[in-house]
Amino acid sequence: MILILDLGGKFSRYIGRSIRESKVYCEIVPYYYSLEKIKAKNPEGIIISGGEPNEIVVKEKLDKEIFNLGIPVLSIGFGSEIMVEAFKGKATIPAENDYEYLKIKVDKDSLLFNGLDEELPLWMNEEYAFDVVPEGFNKIANYKNKVVAIEDEERKLYGVKFHPELEGSDEGKQIIDNFLYKVCSCGSTWNMDEFVSESIKEIKARVGDKKVLCALSGGVDSSVAAVLVHKAIGDNLTCVFVDHGLLRKYEKEQVEKVFRDEFHINLIVVDAEDRFLNKLEGVTDPEQKRKVIGEEFIRVFEEEQSKLTDIDFLVQGTIYPDVIESGMDGKVVVKSHHNVGGLPEDINFELLEPLRQLFKDEVREVGRLLGISSDIVDRQPFPGPGLGVRCLGELTKEKLDILRDADYIYRDEIKKAGLDKEIWQYFAVLPNIRSVGVTHGERTYKHTIALRAITTKDAMVAKWYPIPLDLLEKISTRITDEVEQVNRVVYDISNKPPATIEWE
Structure with a gap:
């Protein structure tokens, strides 16, 4: 070490x-x-x-x-x-x-x-x-x-x-x-095969016969964490997937299909869209958004726990960059992650974070070793607060639906172009900016969509990806044609640092 x-x-x-x-x-x-x-x-x-x-x-x-x-x-x-x-x-x-x-x-x-x-x-x-x-x-x-x-x-x-x-x-x-x-005479002993086998032993020893609740977002980290814990304790794991109204288009349906039908994991789906949007009403500060979303997640899980019996642990897909960016051991916070800095102090669960020491590429490797399909292991990273940190300003259902539709078109065209495996992360942002435009010869005053695409090895540093101009034009045309409330599309060419990958 x-x-x-x-x-x-x-x-x-x-x-x-x-x-x-x-x-x-x-x-x-x-x-x-x-x-x-x-x-x-x-x-x-x-x-x-x-x-x-x-x-x-x-x-x-x-x-x-x-x-x-x-x-x-x-x-x-x-x-x-x-x-x-x-x-x-x-x-x-x-x-x-x-x-x-x-x-x-x-x-x-x-x-x-x-x-x-x-x-x-x-x-x-x-x-x-x-x-x-x-x-x-x-x-x-x-x-x-x-x-x-x-x-x-x-x-x-x-x-x-x-x-x-x-x-x-x-x-x-x-x-x-x-x-x-x-x-130092170190040996090459750190590998994900060993990590998987040792983690399963540790989870079994720590949890025993107790019941575990998993905060499943459907993203890479929480999915790998869920399957790893399931390997260790089987049906003593129950996954809760919260539809907080901040999901990408068709995401809930995909999660239900994969985890119920393919992995046969106990899955509870909670429809909490109205509840989250009510809590977030009037909130515009990004750090406060993360705190509100993180706390509400825990409250939902506590309520689900009360419906079940003898659940003592909460699984989260926390990974090493989350810990570092949230202020490791008193360091300066870059941003709070709902898995780390956004948790309330009076949490009633004992946290189980099996991926806490792994970087993102290591998490993906663990997923492959566990037999998780490429559709999940290689899917786009998605923050716990979801579209809540990609929709700037106050969150409303109308704005989130606009962002959902634009984001779906963007991701669809990237996949059709065969760039989905080459670009590490790509997504749309609604920056809460309206601008003047012209549609069918008439003046409009509508929303702007920003597109983000980056390459990185570990999410610690990132470079913007040069999407071909003809593809950008095609994406822009589709968004402005198909999403009625949008009349302008811009492309983010900022690296990390100085920017972060997400906008909030």
Whole structure:
């Protein structure tokens, strides 16, 4: 196991995905994680991520004794600055946040660069450098005349000023693998076959003969969680699917068919559209929407529980990005996920979250191993609050129906074009904007639909997908022709970051 100390920003997520891809288990914990907790985790290695160099608090709270534990440490970016200062060295802080791929010369005798070329293209700010190398450390890489990587071979301490974890650098991936396998002597033991078998054992042991209620949304995460728990406890699982009026077109019918007819799982369908829309009346703040929807979900499940007997557990499809973005261990919240931050404090269930440590691609792999069909495993990710976070402003049935119809047309045309497997996620948004238009020679004042399509590996970062213009035109024409209340379609070309995948 590798422990990643998160100094803030996005870097720890990239490191985590890279390590998991190498079939080594890792956990991301905050920079102020105590020495006692680190020892209790008993990691084979520690990686200190990059972060924001102006955060003085981080330097004060990160326990420098981690460098004296006898555990290999790889410090990256800002993390390497903390390490070098702990040993009375010094590093340059760049004036500009300007990164690019630079050709860096490395010492191939170092285990970190073993088996690689002497010159590597790596992502770095050229102003970054170690000005004073601490006693006991050797220089193992340089850019021009600047030292950009150091090591204390005896204590297995490494510091690098470049970012090997970022996508686009095969050499960077190999550097991380060298740290895992050659420095830390990790084995490739993290795989989803083992995860499935161990999870089933753990669920059986924890639940025993008790009854479990599953919050089934029909999305990838909750579907995989439901089938995994069903494998463990069989008919002691009851799934509740809530039609909260925020679903995509024909979604309820598909869920009923798949889980009742194909998986033979006990399924209760609750029609709660009016109830949710009443609760959401007048609510426009996106965080408040998520909180209202999350709490109402729990209330619905509590009511269903009261109709059943002896139910003690609630299954949720929480995954690792949900936990991280909702503010892991006191970190800054990007947005509340109904599976994490949106739960009321007086919840009457014990939560069962079997996928909590998995990234999205790992969840899909688990689904395939469980025999879940591609229609579900590879289906479009869909947030727990549903169209509630894709319909901006106050939610009304009229606006949701407009969005439902436009979204269905969009997804239909993408599938017909054969792009549904290539684009990771694509959906329509109703941004609560009306604009002037012309239909049949007459002035109109109708809604705008925004289209979103992105590619990503783990939902932590994402790039907008360049849908061909002729296809965009076809989609736009269909939407404005078939959805009477829409006269304008726009395309979102924002990456994550700075935007998120969802609009709210």
